[in-house]
Amino acid sequence: MKTNYVCSNCGGIYSKWYGKCPDCGEWNSFEESAEETPPKKGSKVRKTAALKGDSRVFALNDIPKSEKxxxxxxxxxxxxxxxxxxxxxxxxxxxxxxxxxxxxxxxxxxxxxxxxxxxxxxxxxxxxxxxxxxxxxxxxxxxxxxxxxxxxxxxxxxxxxxxxxxxxxxxxxxxxxxxxxxxxxxxxxxxxxxxxxxxxxxxxxxxxxxxxxxxxxxxxxxxxxxxxxxxxxxxxxxxxxxxxxxxxxxxxxxxxxxxxxxxxxxxxxxxxxxPNPSEMLISERPDNVPGSCAVCVMEGTRPIVAEVQALAVQSVFPSPRRLATGLDYNRVNLILAVLEKRLGLKFGLNDVYVNVAGGLELKEPSGDLATAMALISSYKNIVIPKEYIAFGEVGLAGECRTVSNAENRINEAIRLGFKKIIVPYKTVSRLKKKYLGVEIVPVKSVFEILPIIS
Ligand SMILES: Nc1ncnc2c1ncn2[C@@H]1O[C@H](COP(=O)(O)OP(=O)(O)O)[C@@H](O)[C@H]1O
Ligand SMILES: [Mg+2]
CATH class of the missing domain: 3.40.50.300 (P-loop containing nucleotide triphosphate hydrolases)
Known part of the structure; x- marks a missing residue:
């Protein structure tokens, strides 16, 4: 009988044993298994289950429509x-x-x-x-x-x-x-x-x-x-x-x-x-502290407002520390590199900690702009006013790129009382209506962030 090794985490099947699964990267997850054999004939389960699907061929049109x-x-x-x-x-x-x-x-x-x-x-x-x-x-x-x-x-x-x-x-x-x-x-x-x-x-x-x-x-x-x-x-x-x-x-x-x-x-x-996670996520925002910026991200079909926090402090280590909680570590490094190269901010001499308050995980690039703003705010020691909120992707040239569902995000920000919404330049021309009582600020690149917050 042939023996296979199956990863108990992802189900990957290999003919030899690995300490680390080549598919999912899990350690010590391989177990030996005989090649899958169908259950013995007349076994208890088969007899009692006796549940067979319909194996005839159907024309699509003949299948009755059933409401879910x-x-x-x-x-x-x-x-x-x-x-x-x-x-x-x-x-x-x-x-x-x-x-x-x-x-x-x-x-x-x-x-x-x-x-x-x-x-x-x-x-x-x-x-x-x-x-x-x-x-x-x-x-x-x-x-x-x-x-x-x-x-x-x-x-x-x-x-x-x-x-x-x-x-x-x-x-x-x-x-x-x-x-x-x-x-x-x-x-x-x-x-x-x-x-x-x-x-x-x-x-x-x-x-x-x-x-x-x-x-x-x-x-x-x-x-x-x-x-x-x-x-x-x-x-x-x-x-x-x-x-x-x-x-x-x-x-x-x-x-x-x-x-x-x-x-x-x-x-x-x-x-x-x-029902209103945004309210909970931003309910404990600190007053008058540099390094905090509100962001509106999409989770499925729902816009959610969260807070990105950044702390840049002079490093005492030979290689500065970097920590990202709730954000993609590599994405944060990319934004730091863009800010260092384009704006000349010396993040290389600083330990940098970035965190999404409340334990939410931001999985889409629309958090880039707010992350960049929080980083600049902490580096320059400038407070971003509490009624500011930002969303948008940051590219390698420092440019600000549009993201999907701008209107949903703006509506959620307005519902929560934000007054100044910082969005990628192109987003503004795509908006179908005018928003009264709030200021929508377009930005073309990271160069424009500092004038907006100072
Ligand atoms: N008597 C209790 N009072 C308050 N919280 C409890 C109590 N019992 C369990 N919990 C909470 O419920 C959790 C366990 O949930 P459970 O449904 O058993 O988890 P799972 O089925 O995913 O293993 C615990 O982590 C704890 O937070
Ligand atoms: Mg359980």
Whole structure:
């Protein structure tokens, strides 16, 4: 029998063992696996599952049009990330690090979903009494929620067939195993097999499935990445345990846009939605301190206002320190190089720290202009007034380039009371309407920043 090595983080398959996965860069994530063999004939799972898709050929025109049915989870933030609710018959993977709040979220959505739909919560991690305790802490009390604490798939399927729920929650997919497969629970083959069975159940019976997938750092169990291509939607639950708030981000969605985020705050009573994250992110901005600039970025379809902070101090080290939190490190270095070369600012002699306040991650280049402004502000010790906000990309020649969704960003900035909006030069001519009561300041290049703020 041929042996392969499979990365438990990303599912990459190689014929020899590597200490570091060439695909995803994870260390110590390879596990030995026999080449995937189909389950033995007549095995328990096959018999009980007995769920086959329709394998005939259809003309596109003959396929009846069906309306997508969506279940409202009662948490608007979560519904938006899903693209407007949980689609009937879809399979969603909810991935995140242990302790981030996945089980909490699943139980909380049961409160609303359970009003009209039958839910089966399969837990391989907690006992029924633990779940009951958590449910009462979260105030979840519904007649339609059924709990099954079981990890053996062949015992889960008969329960599923007799209960016939509308929604199945699996917490977590890595604990579910099929005893007909040899590797231990949590291995790539087991996790894929478990996911495949739940997907089959979802597609043939129109049951919606949400599977929890633990993100693991040590490679001990297969990560959610090995399942991403199999499911309809992949949601990542992000957040720093040091911050109370959590972000759910969709990275794949067959029924909605990706990069959509939902913002929550973790409290004793569970996850609370934060419908206006901008207000929270800028609520603690300091007064009269150089090195702070507001920025408006897009997260999916939503504009979010955040604060970029920069601190440039004379370095005492032979090679100055650079630190970027919430921004791309290389992007910050690029902006520093542009400012040094074009404006002659001696950042090379300074330690530079850049941070996005509140723990948000800015993933798009529209934060460049605000980063450059915060850096200049700190270097020159000039305070940027609190009612200024900026967005735009900075190029290598120091030029300011337009970014998408300018109008949405401007509207959000106006809603939050900003009075001076600094935008790339070209953006202004593309605006379809005039904005009263605010000043829209076009900039062509980084040369124009200093006159604006001083
Ligand atoms: N009794 C409690 N009071 C307040 N917060 C709690 C309590 N129990 C758990 N939590 C919060 O819930 C989090 C665990 O969430 P959980 O849904 O179990 O995470 P996951 O399922 O992602 O591992 C903890 O990190 C903690 O912040
Ligand atoms: Mg959990």
């Amino acid at each position: 049915i969506r279940y409202q989870t009662g948490m608007n933030e979560f519904d938006r990330v899903l693209g407007g609710g949980l689609v009937k018959g879809s399979v969603v993977l909810l991935a995140g690090e242990p302790g981030i709040g996945k089980s909490t979220l699943l139980l909380q959505i049961c409160a609303n979903l359970g009003e009209n739909h039958k839910i089966l919560y399969i837990s391989g991690e907690e006992s029924p009494s633990q779940i009951k305790l958590r449910a009462s802490r979260l105030g979840v009390d519904t007649q339609n929620l059924f709990i099954l604490c079981e990890t053996d798939i062949s015992k889960i399927i008969p329960e599923l067939n007799s209960l016939l729920p509308d929604i199945v929650l699996v917490d977590s997919v890595q604990t579910i195993y099929d005893e007909d497969l040899s590797p231990s629970p949590g291995s790539v083959a087991q996790v894929k097999a478990a996911a495949r069975i739940f997907i089959e159940i979802a597609k043939t019976n129109g049951i919606s499935v949400i599977m929890v997938g633990h993100v693991n750092k040590d490679g001990g169990i297969a990560g959610p990445k090995v399942l991403e291509h199999m499911v309809d939607a992949v949601l990542y639950f992000e957040g720093d345990k040091l911050y109370a708030y959590r972000i759910i981000r969709s990275v794949k969605n067959r029924f909605g846009s990706t990069n959509e985020i939902g913002v929550f705050q973790m409290s004793e009573y569970g996850l609370e939605e934060i």
